[in-house]
Amino acid sequence: MKFIVTNTKSQLITENKQLLAILIKKYTRKKKGFFHSKLYQQKRWDGGVKFFSLKGKFNTGLLPYIMEDLESAGLEYEVEDTRNLYDT
Numbered sequence: 473m474k475f476i477v478t479n480t481k482s483q484l485i486t487e488n489k490q491l492l493a494i495l496i497k498k499y500t501r502k503k504k505g506f507f508h509s510k511l512y513q514q515k516r517w518d519g520g521v522k523f524f525s526l527k528g529k530f531n532t533g534l535l536p537y538i539m540e541d542l543e544s545a546g547l548e549y550e551v552e553d554t555r556n557l558y559d560t
Contacts, residue, residue, distance in 0.1 A: 473542070473549040475535065479556060482535055484528035484549075491547075492528055495538065499524040 473486045486492065499522065506512050506519030524530045530538065532555075542549055 473547060475539075475549060475551045477532060477535060477551060477553045477555060480532055482530055482532045484530070484538065486528065492524075492526060495524045495528075495541070496522060496526065498541070499530065499534065499538075 473484065473488070476483045476485065484492075484495070500520040501523070502519045503509075503521050506517075509517060509519065511517035512519045523534060524538075539549070
């Protein structure tokens with residue numbers, strides 16, 4: 473299992489589809505007023521906004537939380553950090 477980290481987007485690369493499904497469910501929030509949406513009423517959308525994709529992609533700001541989830545589950549991972557860090 474490996475994280476590839478860039479400045480804005482990151483990706484968790486794993487073969488564990490069950491883990492990806494758990495993370496997708498944990499990092500999905502219902503959109504405010506979703507039940508008024510035509511797509512929701514037609515049962516074509518569940519009303520959720522997903523912050524973690526099926527391919528393991530997510531915004532880098534969520535990285536510490538996802539790492540914490542993996543550590544609490546006792547899963548090991550490595551990190552490939554390709555962020556550009558600038559001196560100020």
